Amino acid sequence: MMEEENEGHDITEFGREDPRPPCQLYLITPPKIVVQDFVKTFRQALEGGAVAALQLRLKDVADDEILKAAEALLPVCEEAEVALIINDRADLAKKSGAEGVHLGQTDGSVAAARTLLGADKTIGVTCHDSRHLAMEAGEAGADYVAFGAFYPTATKQAPTQADPEILTWWVALSELPCVAIGGITPENAAPLIEAGADFLAVSAGVWAHPEGPAAAVAAFNRLFGTA
Template identity: 40%
Template sequence: MYAVTDSRLTSGDRLLERVRAALRGGARWIQYRDKSTDAPRRLAEARALAKLCHEHGAGLIVNDDVELAAASGADGAHVGREDTDLESARARLGAQAVIGVSCYNRLELAKDAAARGADYVAFGSVFPSPTKPEAARADLDLLREARARLALPICAIGGIDADNAAIVAATGVDMLAVISGVFGEEDPEIAAGEIVRAMAADIGVPGL
């Protein structure tokens, strides 16, 4: 369970509160995603989130901003085609950092990222997404093919919620990245917990 923040849904004083709730619900990775230009606020928030995640035994990934990831004590960064290239991100963050790469709906991008040392690749949007309504669609068949062809962890993102989490998990992907399905809900703890239980039920984890 990989919960991704959105400044429109987790702004200001609500950020830590809602991320804490998602962690209580079972999120194991948090991605800090904030496209604003307020560098001091973003640094303060990322540092606070890194501390919070580590207190809960979870990891923090920073979206798009390798320098912010380095300065905040985050566990890594997620980069897309318009961001810092993978090699530069690795050189800046080090061998232990977790670096993910957006591959949209293109398996060849994922193969290339894997060859260049990515720690995970992300495909999406799996379903229509309120966060990125214009995003390319990566259907369930693509996720199955990616799982059959790739050895590194695979993340699915886009329109995922408690109602469809199980069918996405059934493709064999390793992580479900969720934005609105957690932070767009009134109680992120309940929403995250429902998604985690849907994923666990699909893979037959007892007691959940």
């Protein structure tokens, strides 16, 4: 059912193939950035290796600031073949020309986002530690589901604590890719990769890495076996 309803949503960066490809890195911006400085930091991160996606997640800023940030980041993402995803706001994803949107549980429906963005854009959904929410997201036509938080995180207040077993359960159930999020670093990522995560969503684990973002990206890619 879920596999049939998701046919037609071509998400090259997020698709699960047979045989299953290695886990990939999904970066999330810090909640506050100076745009030009962050563009430089992001370029440095890309020097460390492959990145599948960058989620623009800015909090307590005006819409035009989000759009300005997206405008600055989009050409860098396109050059590096990184999918730019806008957090929460399907309308801003549409205006910015981003690859898609990531929806929290209070950010509107997948159906409304799909109507606005079209069949070729990526829609991800936060499912916390809930199998039920993940099933609902898949049935609604999401392109990926995100579970977490797996570890304590200072980036945002996490309402739930997820167990890696939920990743294994999802991989056995669905073709839809799953993203693990929450406090992930190169040091604690291995159990999530082994459990079946298709993507690791990382913020401070890269941007605050003591050796710099490029070293962090390289470390993750070594874990994925893609370095």
